[in-house]
Amino acid sequence: KRLEEKSSVTVTGKPKREVEVNSTEGAVLGKKPKLEDVLSEDVNLTDLMPQVKVQTVETVEGCTHEVALPADEDFTDLKPRTGKAAKEYPFILDAFQREAILCVDNNQSVLVSAHTSAGKTVCAEYAIALALREKQRVIFTSPIKALSNQKYREMYEEFQDVGLMTGDVTINPTASCLVMTTEILRSMLYRGSEVMREVAWVIFDEIHYMRDSERGVVWEETIILLPDNVHYVFLSATIPNARQFAEWICHLHKQPCHVIYTDYRPTPLQHYIFPAGGDGLHLVVDENGDFRDDNFNTAMQVLRDAGDLAKGDQKGRKGGTKGPSNVFKIVKMIMERNFQPVIIFSFSKKDCEAYALQMTKLDFNTDEEKKMVEEVFNNAIDCLSDEDKKLPQVEHVLPLLKRGIGIHHGGLLPILKETIEILFSEGLIKALFATETFAMGINMPARTVLFTSASKFDGKDFRWVSEKQVLKAAPHIKLHHDLFDMLLYAAFNIFFNWTMFLDLFQGSADPLNSAFHLTYNMVLNLLRVEEINPEYMLEKSFYQFQHYRAIPELVE
Secondary structure (H helix, E strand, O other): OHHHHHHHOOOOOOOOOOOOOOOHHHHHHOOOOOHHHHHOOOOOHHHHOOOEEEEEEOOOOOOEEEEEEEOOOOOOOOOOOOOOOOOOOOOOOOHHHHHHHHHHHOOOEEEEEOOOOOOOHHHHHHHHHHHHHOOOEEEEEEOOHHHHHHHHHHHHHHHOOEEEEOOOOEEOOOOOEEEEEHHHHHHHHHHOOHHHHHEEEEEEOOHHHHHOOOOHHHHHHHHHHOOOOOEEEEEEOOOOOHHHHHHHHHHHHOOOEEEEEOOOOOOOEEEEEOOOOOOOOEEEEOOOOOEOHHHHHHHHHHHHHHOOOOOOOOOOOOOOOOHHHHHHHHHHHHHHOOOOOEEEEOOOHHHHHHHHHOOOOOOOOOHHHHHHHHHHHHHHHHHOOHHHHOOHHHHHHHHHHHOOEEEEOOOOOHHHHHHHHHHHHOOOOOEEEEOHHHHOOOOEEOOEEEEOOOEEEOOOOEEEOOHHHHHHHOOOEOOOOOOOEEEEEOOOOOOOOHHHHHHHHHOOOOOOOOOOOOOHHHHHHHOOOOOOOHHHHHHHOHHHHHOHHHHHHHHO
8 A cells, every 4th residue: 555655646746857967957966976076176166056146137226136047047137017917006016016026927936025014915915816817826825823814814805716724724725825834735745736736826925934943844845845837926024145045946946036125114113121120111222223322221220220130140031020010010001101002922821821810900992892802702602612612711711802901822722813813903902912923924903012021941941032033023013104113122130231132123134044954754754755755855955055155165
């Protein structure tokens, strides 16, 4: 049975790759050259490098446009659209959106790298509209189920012919546009799903999560396994090595890949500190990105005066005794100043629930809003059995929701998480206590973001919350451009020096480095696939591509 399965299951659409003896591809990825051959004077080390070239495309001010091409292919100018657009927008598109849509109209892959809230989703929507108009199938992948659920709701309202596939739920799997988590797409590729024969576009949302140490390998596996005739739209936060990623896609799938980059942030951010033991906010980074060292020094002095100095201990978890009362004071202050809705990020499920229970004396919703919350909640849990309706988390969450207080973490039932997401997006939850997974790309109408700690446990050690994490969580905020968005950073019992704080908030963006590694799951899946083995995956990986340039140094 296993032998029959192995011979019958292949990766759909992936042709067998015959290696030409004299080709550069063969030298690098086919038969491996012996060390003595590499060291001989007759071998040019540059022949071992990926044969890709990059060309800058002239564009308007406000964004940069580059394209990675196979070395033997000349760049031809993108042709302006002649007919009707696949999708019309009721607003004027930004420069980077116009450039990305031009690439899609020319059926060429594109990586859009821009700050969150800049409007990258416009590019994805256009690719979906184009595929549906051409009677082709399109797949939209996201990092987490919560984001998949939200994207499904948004796209169903827009296109109707949309399905959802996550580990929890499957809706209309025969739809032309499928929204799914990246793991589901990987499983489809390993199974040789017939769906892939009809797919013209694959959209990867939040592709910068490919650097995640645990799950990042899933993105690389999926991209390697996808057929060469598919076109891609990659949506990413700002990454300094976006060009290198595009070169890898070009090298891997033998097709041009454009890079559209902009560092414009439409929603200005203000960073505040609320020191433990204090009773006020201190603006430390203003909307122009300028650091206010006088306010920062004042905030640190408050910490000293309150006797809450952590004495250099960077574990940052000594705020447990005073933390909840400080969170209560901040949330109350936010409501009094009309800066709601607010998302309060904690780095453990236990803290999320503990902080939320501290808010039981606060009530943010009107009587009419309470009725709406109860109606939505009761409709949502109708799908649960009578036994499930009596679960503690189901019974305890409604009183909080009616007051405008929500909890969101991985321990909740999927139906509860989705209901809370809907209530928050509709403005019926004013204070949401969540873990950081909620920040992975979910667009929610928040005005203020609060971090209850400056460090978190990553499974091995305590580490500082990076500026990149802060700015990824904060900007999933839909605001009018004439308003400022507050970002509260509560440093409970932690003493910062100004260098550390500047690095947190004004450091450069993290590069997109590969986290590729062989897993048992990958090896077992590859046993089912006739044409691909672990060596092939390693040779095609972004990790290998990033280290090609080290070959001459290694030989020396």
